[in-house]
């Protein structure tokens with residue numbers, strides 16, 4: 409059974425031309441797929457539909473073996489899929505890095521001590537302990553991206569969706585991100601304009617062209 413399946417999705421922002429017309433895709437458990445396509449093709453829109461943040465005009469979303477249509481259906485999806493947004497500022501909102509990373513686990517019902525243990529474990533794993541007590545909004549762009557990944561991994565998602573994860577990363581952190589992602593066992597859905605990065609993380613996937621998804 410596919411982990412994720414979109415069938416015949418049509419979507420238009422109100423009053424505008426359609427962004428997606430009959431877009432379909434499947435992702436199997438453990439699979440790593442990329443979605444490529446020009447700026448404005450609708451890649452971020454598609455990711456938001458998977459997470460239930462946008463509702464398609466027609467078509468169906470299946471995730472983890474169930475159809476997902478209503479807002480309530482997507483609560484479980486959002487718990488099980490970790491979404492790293494294109495813009496880290498949309499995702500980091502606590503005063504310090506430790507609080508941002510602890511936020512998800514606390515929200516999932518962990519105790520304060522458990523959440524703090526997760527913070528140290530995830531930050532160590534990503535070699536980010538030096539940022540633990542920093543003020544989040546004063547981090548550099550690249551540091552924010554890595555901290556965003558830490559906030560998502562802290563919730564132990566089964567699938568990772570990454571929207572342009574290499575934005576703002578210097579060559580060292582770019583290489584480190586490849587190492588980190590290749591060390592994870594989650595399925596990954598990656599949107600990236602960087603061919604080298606895609607080749608390392610998810611060489612196969614789909615191209616979004618003419619409002620449809622074509623297997624590449």
Ligand SMILES: Nc1ncnc2c1ncn2[C@@H]1O[C@H](COP(=O)(O)OP(=O)(O)OP(=O)(O)O)[C@@H](O)[C@H]1O
Pocket residue numbers: 421424427445446447448449450451452453454
């Ligand atoms: N909230 C919105 N309201 C209206 N139009 C939108 C909105 N968000 C995106 N769009 C438009 O929908 C189209 C698809 O946008 P989307 O962000 O999904 O593209 P993308 O493939 O992710 O692009 P990029 O590679 O530049 O990130 C674009 O033409 C964009 O201008």
